[in-house]
Amino acid sequence: MSAQQPKEKSSLDPAPAPPSIHASSTGTGNPPPPDMRKILLAAVIGIVALWAGLKWSSGQSASGSSHECKHGHALTDSAIVRCPVQPDVRNVGGDWNPAASETDRDMAYARLAEAVQIPTESFDDMPMDPTDSRWDIFTTFETYLRQTFPLFHKHLELEHVNTHGLLFTWKGKNSSLKPVIFMAHQDVVPINPTTLDQWTYPPFSAHLDSEGWVWGRGTTDMKSTLIAQLSATEKLLSESFKPERTILYSFGFDEEITGPRGAGHLSQHILKRYGRDGASLILDEGFTGVDKDFGQTFARVGLAEKGLMTVRISISMPGGHASRPPPHTAIGIAGMMFTAMEQNPGPLYLEATNPLIRYLECAAAYGEMDKDTVGLVRCPQCWPQLAGELAAEDVALEAFLRTTHAITVVNGGIKLNALPEHVTSLTNYRIGFFETSQDVLDRLIGAISPIAKAMNMTLDLFGSHANVAQNVIRVETEYPPTEPAPLTPDSGPVWDLMGGTIKHVFPGAVVVPSAMTAFTDTQYYWDLSRHIYRFAPAPMTQLLNFHTVNERIHINAHFSTIRFFYKLINNLQGWQD
Incomplete structure (x- = not known):
C-alpha cells in the first residue's frame, strides 16, 4: 500500500466482518505466418500504483533523486495525454448490501462456501469430450446451483451448450435492446498434492476464519463472482423485478485450460443468435479492481488483455x-x-495510445503525485525512461510493458x-499489447x-x-496463438454505465483504464461486442493468492461483488447504449 493515505475515509477502509460471520545451422525454414493483426493496444497496469506508489507516493520520484527528464520538460497541451472523463454516479432503483443484514450475511457465506467445497478442477490433460466421466463433477456443481437458486432457475431459460456450458437467458421486456452478458467460469485450478501441507486450511474447506477470510480454491478465481451474479439475480427475482434488457449469464467450464470446450462453444452459440456486435456490454473476471494509491481510491477497469x-x-x-x-x-x-x-x-512499450499513460495522468490529476513524476508522465520524450524505471521496479510492472x-x-x-x-x-x-x-x-x-x-x-x-x-x-x-484483445473504449454510454455503477458502490473512487496480463474466456467473445470489461468489484487487497497456496477472499469482498451486480442490473433500467 501507499505510504500516504487519503485524508477522508473511503469505501476501502477496513471494515470488520459481521459478528455472525466471524463466529463461524542447416535448416533455414521460416514459420508459416499465422493470421495476425497489428493491434495497437494498450494496457493500464492494475497494480502499477500499488507497487510504484510505495516509492512515488512517499514523495520520491519514479527515477529517484534526479533524472534527465525534469518536470520543467512537461508539455502543457492537455491533448497529449488525458484522464478519461469521470462518469456521473448512476443509482437507478433499489440497492442491496448483504452486509447490512445478519441473515443475508450468513446466506451469502453459505452459498459461496458450498460452491467452493465442490472441487471443479480442470486439468491440462482433460479430454475434449465433455461427456467423459472426468467432467462429471460439473454435473454435481450444476445440481448445487439449481438447488440453491430456485427462482433463478424457474424464471430464466437454461441451455446446456456442449454438455457443461451453462447459458441462462433472462428475457427483457424490450427485445429491441441489445443484451448484456455476464461471464464466469465454473472450473478452478487444480491443487498440487505436494502443497497440501502448506495450506493453512484444507483447500476445499471454504473455512471462514475469525478475521473474515474465506479460504479455498476458487474463492477468488472465480466462484465468488459466479455466486454473486446468481445471488443478486435471485434477490431481484424475489422482488418481482423484470429487466427491460435481456441479460445473458454465460458460464464456461474449462477456462483454466484455455476454454475451447466451454466459452469457445458458448460464444459461438450466442453469436449465431445475436450476430456480430450483438451485445451492448460483456463483463468478465479480472485482476483489475479497486485499491488505494497516491492518496486516492482508484477503480481499475480492464479494457485490454494480453x-x-x-x-x-x-x-x-x-x-x-x-x-x-x-x-x-x-x-x-x-x-x-x-x-x-x-x-x-x-522491447518495452509505452506510447501515447497506451492507457497506462492515461491512468498516470488520472493519478496526477486526482492523487498526490510528486512534481518530478508528473513531469515524466507529461513528457513524451521521457516515456522510454519512465518505462524502464517502471519495469525495474518489479516484474509485475514489467509484465504490463512488454x-x-x-x-x-x-x-x-x-x-x-x-x-x-x-x-x-x-x-x-x-x-x-503492442506486439503480435x-x-x-x-x-x-x-x-x-x-x-x-x-x-x-x-x-x-x-x-x-x-x-x-x-x-x-x-x-x-502447442495450439494456435491468440493475439492481444481489441481495446475497449474508455468513453461513451457503456463506459458511463460501468463507471457510474462503480462510483455508486465505491464512493469517491476514480474510474481509470487498466488491463489484464493474464488470460480470460473473453478471447472467444470479441465478435460479440466492442465493450468487453474485465473487473473485480472488490478491493484487490481482499482477493489473495490466485492460483496458489492459501487462495482466499475476504467476505466483505464477496458482499461488495453481490451489491455491484444487484446495482448494475438495476442501472440497466432506462439506459441506452
Whole structure:
C-alpha cells in the first residue's frame, strides 16, 4: 500500500466482518505466418500504483533523486495525454448490501462456501469430450446451483451448450435492446498434492476464519463472482423485478485450460443468435479492481488483455553411455537456448495510445503525485525512461510493458548414466499489447538460430525439416496463438454505465483504464461486442493468492461483488447504449 493515505475515509477502509460471520545451422525454414493483426493496444497496469506508489507516493520520484527528464520538460497541451472523463454516479432503483443484514450475511457465506467445497478442477490433460466421466463433477456443481437458486432457475431459460456450458437467458421486456452478458467460469485450478501441507486450511474447506477470510480454491478465481451474479439475480427475482434488457449469464467450464470446450462453444452459440456486435456490454473476471494509491481510491477497469502463445521446443540427439559424452548434451543445448531466450526479452512499450499513460495522468490529476513524476508522465520524450524505471521496479510492472515468457515445463533424460536422447520444453508467452505472435516468434528464432548453427543442428521450424530425425531442434506452437484483445473504449454510454455503477458502490473512487496480463474466456467473445470489461468489484487487497497456496477472499469482498451486480442490473433500467 501507499505510504500516504487519503485524508477522508473511503469505501476501502477496513471494515470488520459481521459478528455472525466471524463466529463461524542447416535448416533455414521460416514459420508459416499465422493470421495476425497489428493491434495497437494498450494496457493500464492494475497494480502499477500499488507497487510504484510505495516509492512515488512517499514523495520520491519514479527515477529517484534526479533524472534527465525534469518536470520543467512537461508539455502543457492537455491533448497529449488525458484522464478519461469521470462518469456521473448512476443509482437507478433499489440497492442491496448483504452486509447490512445478519441473515443475508450468513446466506451469502453459505452459498459461496458450498460452491467452493465442490472441487471443479480442470486439468491440462482433460479430454475434449465433455461427456467423459472426468467432467462429471460439473454435473454435481450444476445440481448445487439449481438447488440453491430456485427462482433463478424457474424464471430464466437454461441451455446446456456442449454438455457443461451453462447459458441462462433472462428475457427483457424490450427485445429491441441489445443484451448484456455476464461471464464466469465454473472450473478452478487444480491443487498440487505436494502443497497440501502448506495450506493453512484444507483447500476445499471454504473455512471462514475469525478475521473474515474465506479460504479455498476458487474463492477468488472465480466462484465468488459466479455466486454473486446468481445471488443478486435471485434477490431481484424475489422482488418481482423484470429487466427491460435481456441479460445473458454465460458460464464456461474449462477456462483454466484455455476454454475451447466451454466459452469457445458458448460464444459461438450466442453469436449465431445475436450476430456480430450483438451485445451492448460483456463483463468478465479480472485482476483489475479497486485499491488505494497516491492518496486516492482508484477503480481499475480492464479494457485490454494480453495475447497467449505456448511454444514447444524439442531436441533430438543420439544417445549413449554417460562416460563418453559429446561436448554438449541435448540438455546442455536446451540450457543454452533458454539462456539466449531470457537474454532477449523484447522491447518495452509505452506510447501515447497506451492507457497506462492515461491512468498516470488520472493519478496526477486526482492523487498526490510528486512534481518530478508528473513531469515524466507529461513528457513524451521521457516515456522510454519512465518505462524502464517502471519495469525495474518489479516484474509485475514489467509484465504490463512488454511480452513476457516463462519456460514452464522441461523433460529430458531417463537415467543417470545414459545420455538424453530427447528433450522437450514448453514456454508460455503472454503477448504484449503492442506486439503480435509473429513478432514473438521472430524474436525467438533469432535467439536460438545461432545456437543451432554453432552446434551443427538442423533447425526445424514448424515442420520445415520434418524428415530430419537426429541432431535436430524442432520449434512448434502447442495450439494456435491468440493475439492481444481489441481495446475497449474508455468513453461513451457503456463506459458511463460501468463507471457510474462503480462510483455508486465505491464512493469517491476514480474510474481509470487498466488491463489484464493474464488470460480470460473473453478471447472467444470479441465478435460479440466492442465493450468487453474485465473487473473485480472488490478491493484487490481482499482477493489473495490466485492460483496458489492459501487462495482466499475476504467476505466483505464477496458482499461488495453481490451489491455491484444487484446495482448494475438495476442501472440497466432506462439506459441506452
